[in-house]
Amino acid sequence: MGRAPCCDKANVKKGPWSPEEDATLRSYMETHGGAADNWIALPKKAGLRRCGKSCRLRWLNYLRPNIKHGSFTEEEDSIIMRLYNEIGSRWSVIASQMPGRTDNDVKNYWNTKLKKRHSCSNPNLDTTSSSTSMIDYNYQGFQLATSEARPGLAMFSNLPMSSINYGPSPVAQAAPSPNNVSTINFGAVANSWASRESSSINSPVNSPYSFGVTENSRSTSVSCGENAAGGHGWMDLGFGPSWNDLINELLFDHEEVTEISAPNAMAEAKPKGA
DNA sequence: AAGTACCTCAACCGCAACCCG
DNA sequence: CCGGGTTGCGGTTGAGGTACT
Numbered sequence: 129m130g131r132a133p134c135c136d137k138a139n140v141k142k143g144p145w146s147p148e149e150d151a152t153l154r155s156y157m158e159t160h161g162g163a164a165d166n167w168i169a170l171p172k173k174a175g176l177r178r179c180g181k182s183c184r185l186r187w188l189n190y191l192r193p194n195i196k197h198g199s200f201t202e203e204e205d206s207i208i209m210r211l212y213n214e215i216g217s218r219w220s221v222i223a224s225q226m227p228g229r230t231d232n233d234v235k236n237y238w239n240t241k242l243k244k245r246h247s248c249s250n251p252n253l254d255t256t257s258s259s260t261s262m263i264d265y266n267y268q269g270f271q272l273a274t275s276e277a278r279p280g281l282a283m284f285s286n287l288p289m290s291s292i293n294y295g296p297s298p299v300a301q302a303a304p305s306p307n308n309v310s311t312i313n314f315g316a317v318a319n320s321w322a323s324r325e326s327s328s329i330n331s332p333v334n335s336p337y338s339f340g341v342t343e344n345s346r347s348t349s350v351s352c353g354e355n356a357a358g359g360h361g362w363m364d365l366g367f368g369p370s371w372n373d374l375i376n377e378l379l380f381d382h383e384e385v386t387e388i389s390a391p392n393a394m395a396e397a398k399p400k401g402a
Numbered sequence: 403a404a405g406t407a408c409c410t411c412a413a414c415c416g417c418a419a420c421c422c423g
Numbered sequence: 424c425c426g427g428g429t430t431g432c433g434g435t436t437g438a439g440g441t442a443c444t
Contacts, residue, residue: 144412144438168429184430185413220432235433236411 141177145186152176153183154191162193189230196228200237208234208242 145153156174157164164170164187168180176183189195200208204226211222219231219238226234 142414166429179414181415181430182413188431189412217433231432232412239434240410 139177140171140179140182142179142182145178145190149176149178150186150191153187157187157191185232189232194228195230196226200229200241204229205242208238212238212242 141149152174153176156170164184166180167184170176170180170183171178174183178186207225208222211218211225215221217235217238219235223229223231223234
């Protein structure tokens with residue numbers, strides 16, 4: 129025997145709400161302080177031939193005061209993108225960060241607009257990797273470079289732009305012995321290999337694994353690499369823009385891309401857990 | 403103008419979590 | 424603790440609108 133239905137399906141109307149039904153529900157909710165003590169019982173009390181769940185959804189997603197309709201702002205876009213990268217499809221949590229937006233709104237917006245933006249900007253890139261701070265350090269590295277310095281690459285404006293060392297730490301535990309990571313440099317590491325005026329992957333000065341965006345007098349580059357052979361696994365530093373945003377900014381927003389070295393490293397990059 | 407493809411978003415569904423007697 | 428009722432959530436659907444041919 130299955131679960132008891134939440135309402136009498138035979139006597140319940142489905143489909144789009146009429147203006148009259150909206151008015152009835154709104155009027156009932158307003159006379160009850162905007163809250164229902166029992167959604168299942170509400171339709172009967174309010175005189176609606178609707179399922180309680182349907183009433184709840186209609187109120188929360190459409191009729192409730194202060195609901196914001198209309199297009200999303202760029203700020204809202206970035207909030208959704210950032211939170212999706214951090215916590216995934218927990219729409220109610222994401223919506224709670226944007227007053228007036230409902231989880232349904234956010235979910236629809238993601239599915240129709242942002243998901244495409246999130247996944248289509250580089251066909252060679254596995255976009256399920258959540259952020260540039262997640263590095264498959266199995267690869268020798270890659271480097272993207274533009275022909276001239278791009279001071280203040282916007283993507284990294286909120287990241288530590290000086291040498292920061294991480295490790296040994298949980299993020300590096302996947303590294304097998306004897307290739308334990310002792311230090312990871314993240315950021316525009318002023319004294320690492322990435323800051324040299326070189327287009328090849330060289331050994332980092334201070335650490336076996338290094339990742340950074342660097343502007344020197346001639347170029348802007350983003351790169352990661354290792355000097356010790358045989359690193360395996362993923363390390364996730366827990367922050368950073370998405371790969372797509374980064375690649376977009378570097379490749380597509382700046383017209384003069386002069387070099388993409390070791391592209392296979394990117395093409396073969398796999399998401400965490402893959 | 404008509405037909406078709408594509409897009410949007412309100413609404414539905416099933417499930418899990420929560421609440422309460 | 425248990426079990427039934429209720430709520431909240433996320434995935435999915437499909438009607439209606441719009442763009443394209």
